[in-house]
Structure formats: C-alpha cells, structure tokens
Amino acid sequence: MDERNDNELVMASCQGDRAAYAVLVRRHYNRTFLVSLGVLGHVHDAEDMAQDAMIKGFERIRQLRRGSQFGPWVTAIARNLSVNQLRKRKMTERALGAEESLRHRQGRPVCEDLQQAVAQLPWDLRLPLVMYYFDGQNVKAVAEKLEISTSGVYQKLKTAINELHEILTSQGDMR
Amino acid sequence: MNGPCPNRQDRIAEYVLGALDAAGAEALREHLRECSGCRQYLQSLQEQSESLVELGRQIDSGMMARQDRVIEALQDVSLAEPHARRVLPFIGGFARMAVAAVLLLGVGITIGRWTAPRPVDVGRLRADLEASIVAAIQPAVQTSILAHVDQRLQAEAQQRTELARRTQQDLYMLAEQSAAGTQSLENLMKGRFTDLVDIIEAGRETDRWRVEKALQEMRTRTGMGLQALAVRASDRAATVHD
Numbered sequence: 537m538d539e540r541n542d543n544e545l546v547m548a549s550c551q552g553d554r555a556a557y558a559v560l561v562r563r564h565y566n567r568t569f570l571v572s573l574g575v576l577g578h579v580h581d582a583e584d585m586a587q588d589a590m591i592k593g594f595e596r597i598r599q600l601r602r603g604s605q606f607g608p609w610v611t612a613i614a615r616n617l618s619v620n621q622l623r624k625r626k627m628t629e630r631a632l633g634a635e636e637s638l639r640h641r642q643g644r645p646v647c648e649d650l651q652q653a654v655a656q657l658p659w660d661l662r663l664p665l666v667m668y669y670f671d672g673q674n675v676k677a678v679a680e681k682l683e684i685s686t687s688g689v690y691q692k693l694k695t696a697i698n699e700l701h702e703i704l705t706s707q708g709d710m711r
Numbered sequence: 712m713n714g715p716c717p718n719r720q721d722r723i724a725e726y727v728l729g730a731l732d733a734a735g736a737e738a739l740r741e742h743l744r745e746c747s748g749c750r751q752y753l754q755s756l757q758e759q760s761e762s763l764v765e766l767g768r769q770i771d772s773g774m775m776a777r778q779d780r781v782i783e784a785l786q787d788v789s790l791a792e793p794h795a796r797r798v799l800p801f802i803g804g805f806a807r808m809a810v811a812a813v814l815l816l817g818v819g820i821t822i823g824r825w826t827a828p829r830p831v832d833v834g835r836l837r838a839d840l841e842a843s844i845v846a847a848i849q850p851a852v853q854t855s856i857l858a859h860v861d862q863r864l865q866a867e868a869q870q871r872t873e874l875a876r877r878t879q880q881d882l883y884m885l886a887e888q889s890a891a892g893t894q895s896l897e898n899l900m901k902g903r904f905t906d907l908v909d910i911i912e913a914g915r916e917t918d919r920w921r922v923e924k925a926l927q928e929m930r931t932r933t934g935m936g937l938q939a940l941a942v943r944a945s946d947r948a949a950t951v952h953d
Contacts, residue, residue: 595788595791675730697759701759
C-alpha cells in the first residue's frame with residue numbers, strides 16, 4: 537500500500553507517473569462512481585462517467601493547484617459530466633416523443649428491482665440517497681458535500697424513501 | 712391492507728432515518744401500537760432501507776473490477792500540456808464566453824475611439840477663420856482708405872489753388888486800391904488770412920472725419936465677417952455631432 541499522501545501522488549502524476557495516478561484512482565474512484573450513480577441512476581452509465589472523469593483528471597492533473605484537493609476535484613468533474621449526460625438523455629427521450637418513450641418503457645422489464653426504482657427517482661433526491669445508503673455517509677457529511685442544511689438532507693431522504701416505496705408498491709400492483 | 716395515516720408518513724420516514732428526537736420517537740411508537748396501517752408502512756420502509764444498504768454492498772463489490780478497467784484505460788492517455796490551463800479557471804463555460812464577449816466588445820470600442828475622427832475644436836476653427844477673413848478684408852480696407860486720402864488731397868490741392876487765385880486777385884485789388892489807404896488794406900489782409908486758416912482747419916476736419924469713417928467701415932466689415940464665420944462654425948459643429 538502506497539503511503540504517499542494525495543499531494544505527493546499528484547506531484548508525481550504531473551510528471552506522467554501512471555502508477556502514482558493509479559493509487560489516486562484506487563482511493564477516490566468509489567466516491568466518484570457513486571456520485572455519477574446518484575445523478576444518472578444506472579450502474580453502466582455511472583461506470584462510463586466515472587471512468588471518463590478519472591481519465592480527464594489524469595489529462596488535466598497539471599491544472600490542479602492543490603494536490604490535497606484531488607478527491608473533491610475529480611468528484612466535481614464526474615458530477616458535471618454526469619449532469620451533462622443526464623441532460624442529453626432527457627433531450628433524447630423528448631426527441632423520441634411520449635408515445636415512443638412509453639412503448640420503450642413497456643418493452644423492457646419494468647422496475648424489477650430496487651436499483652431500477654432508484655433510477656426512477658429525480659436525481660436531486662437520488663444523489664443524497666446514494667450517498668447516504670450506498671456510500672455510508674452520515675447526514676452531516678452529505679449536507680456538507682451537497683452544500684445544503686442537515687434538515688434539507690433529511691427532507692430529501694424522507695421524500696426519496698417515500699417515493700421509492702410508492703414506485704415499488706405500484707410495480708407490485710402492476711404485476 | 713390499510714394505508715398509513717397521511718399525516719404520519721413523514722414522521723415514520725424520519726423515524727427510519729433516525730431524525731426524530733426521543734419524545735417524538737416515543738409518541739410515534741405509541742401511535743404505531745394502535746395503527747396497523749402505519750406499522751406496516753414502517754416495516755416496509757425499514758425493509759426498503761435494508762435493501763438499499765444491501766444494494767450498496769452489491770454495487771461496492773464490483774468496485775475493484777471497475778478500478779482495474781480505469782487503470783487499464785489510463786495507459787493510452789497522455790498528459791495535457793501545461794499551457795492548456797484555463798485563463799479563467801474559476802468560472803464555468805457560459806460565464807467564460809460572456810467574459811470573452813465583454814472583453815472583445817471593450818477592445819472594439821477602444822479601437823473605434825482611436826480610429827474615429829477627432830472632435831472639431833470650435834474655438835481653434837473660429838480663430839483660424841477669423842485670421843483668414845481679416846487677412847482677406849484688410850487689403851480692401853486699406854485700398855479704400857488710401858482712395859479716400861487721395862480724394863482728400865486732391866480736394867485740398869483744389870482749395871489751395873483757389874486760395875492762391877483769390878490771393879492773387881486780392882493783390883491786384885490791393886494794387887488798385889493803394890490809394891484807398893493803409894487801414895482798408897490791413898483789414899482786407901486780416902480777412903483773407905482768417906479765410907485761409909478756416910479753409911485749412913476745415914480740410915483737416917474733413918480729413919479726420921473720412922479717416923474715422925474708413926476705419927469704422929473696416930470694423931463693420933470685419934465684424935460682419937466674424938459673425939458669418941461664427942454662424943458657419945456653429946453649423947459645422949452641429950453637423951459633426953449629428
């Protein structure tokens with residue numbers, strides 16, 4: 537296990553040391569992935585975005601002024617990429633039209649599990665939910681990361697789990 | 712199955728999240744003992760929460776493989792050159808474009824001001840035109856004055872000729888009237904000398920009056936020229952401003 541801190545690893549990465557950057561990937565990939573998952577809701581999309589964020593992070597590592605901020609920096613890249621991807625997806629769905637979109641939904645196995653139900657939540661509810669349940673962060677940490685109050689986080693989590701329950705029970709009724 | 716009490720759903724969710732204080736949690740537990748719909752709702756949310764945690768574990772189990780794929784993909788990536796650093800790294804894409812547009816606009820205005828014709832200096836223009844008009848008028852005025860002076864000299868010469876003719880006539884009369892006595896001759900001579908002095912004085916007065924008139928005419932013409940110049944300069948300034 538590499539004992540160097542993030543700043544030292546970033547300095548080495550700036551010299552093209554891929555092994556040093558690989559250590560940074562091991563340390564920070566999970567949170568980057570979960571942020572992408574929180575925004576996009578689909579594991580495969582989140583994998584693509586998290587990988588893109590890590591690669592962009594390596595390409596632009598010389599632009600990072602403080603190596604100790606690598607984690608928040610690369611997570612922000614992942615979040616921006618994911619939000620852009622979400623916008624593109626919504627534009628595509630709009631372009632397909634409501635009828636086609638409905639047919640598309642009906643043609644696949646609808647919400648067979650919790651993961652698909654999570655994917656149906658609005659992303660501003662899904663992101664704190666993923667950070668709280670999947671990443672194991674407490675409410676205070678989630679509030680700091682999302683820059684909202686702890687009561688705001690509780691409100692979003694409460695709404696999210698109520699909506700999640702509604703989605704899951706409505707699927708049960710449809711079956 | 713009865714649903715939960717609508718006004719208790721949020722409280723139950725808060726209970727699951729551990730967000731209720733001791734008194735609130737105890738009050739809800741008391742309600743749950745009496746309400747089967749809310750009990751079932753609580754059980755459902757708790758199972759859902761456990762499922763979410765389990766789902767998180769499942770997702771987490773694939774993390775190592777995902778990290779391996781990222782590290783493998785990095786082998787084909789090279790570092791961007793240092794000059795790729797953003798000029799304004801603290802602002803986003805749209806804001807950066809807006810700042811660039813404002814800067815371009817500022818540069819355009821600056822260049823436009825440099826290349827635009829300078830505003831007309833009305834005072835300087837007026838002084839230049841005044842000098843040129845005075846230079847144009849002055850010779851004509853001088854010619855006019857000289858003509859008046861020549862005319863005056865000619866008139867004076869005629870008066871002198873006339874005076875000489877009358878003096879000669881008087882001398883003839885004097886010769887004829889020599890017998891008339893010295894007293895009448897002296898009186899006649901005094902009268903002629905007085906007439907001569909009056910003629911000279913009248914000539915001087917006339918000369919002074921004509922010079923003054925000529926100068927007055929020069930001032931009048933110069934003033935009219937300057938007035939016309941001022942009008943034209945004002946029109947020119949108004950046209951430039953438009």
